[in-house]
Amino acid sequence: MDERPKVLHVWDIGGNGAALAKVMGHDCIHRASNDPYHGTRMYSDRFVVRGGPRWFYAQAWWRARSADLLHIHGGHRMAERLAVRKMDYERPYPSEGGMVMGRDIVPRKPYILHYHGSDVWDHQSGSRRIAELGAARILVSTPDLLKLEYEKEPTYVPTPIDTGLFARRDIPNNNRGLAILIGDQGRDDTLRRLREYGFGDIEWTFRRRQYGHGSHGSITMHKDMPAMLSKYQYYCDFKWNRVHNKWHEATSQTALECMSLGMSTILHDGSVRDTLPDEHRLENVAERIGEIHREAMETRGMMVDGTGRAVPKGRA
Structure with a gap:
């Protein structure tokens, strides 16, 4: 039985999630209607789900159940729907002698929040707050995104390019x-x-x-x-x-x-x-992503042992 940590890439931006999933042996899920140029399904037809939004979320939720870690490329709303549980609470407030109400952000599953551009440029930091608070890590695909405000320190991970597909060619000198x-x-x-x-x-x-x-x-x-x-x-x-x-x-x-x-x-x-x-070669980005996944597992009470298995801390 394969005991390596299972990672599900949720949504796909420009084929990035599918390319990473393919080379890293992960799973990926994306809506077929949002893949008109087949940038996702060219890596595997299993990576796309045909049907409306509700069916997609049902399938994503079902696949997420068996994953150890979610790598979410679709922005904060995707994380809120699939990976975050919001728990309201009422606790004593000693200095005032009363009660204080609030909300805890509890991840259902450890997840990485990976921004690629418009999914963060087009949304104010306040609207992203819940998803970012629950994320194990926040990744951005271009350095300019580091200048924006986040709930946690973001990490720059270069956009992966499949150099097998985009192999060097003889370019015409045609001006x-x-x-x-x-x-x-x-x-x-x-x-x-x-x-x-x-x-x-x-x-x-x-x-x-x-x-x-x-x-x-x-x-x-x-x-x-x-x-x-x-x-x-x-x-x-x-x-x-x-x-x-x-x-x-x-x-x-x-x-x-x-x-x-x-x-x-x-x-x-x-x-x-x-x-x-x-740094943009697919295999190099995949190696960096693998390191980040390992760190995310460790910070969420799990770690990856020397053979790549996901095990509780203290047992590796």
């Missing part, structure tokens, strides 16, 4: 560039910024970020992204942050994928890079 616009980001504003940094003579193609089937015409499935991206010599990673009304400082996942392919990738500050930093 063509691709820029993917998000939200209400304007084409003219992006082109103006490109010219300011000296990239105005490139033949730019502007596309809107894909958000769902049919929302912006033709779509590109996740497995076909390498072929689509590598038609261009350059990729522009200028992204507008509509919450703070400024340009994003973080490097997007698509930009990292372009670097992995060998494309000249223009970052937020105008610098150019065509090689993926080693």
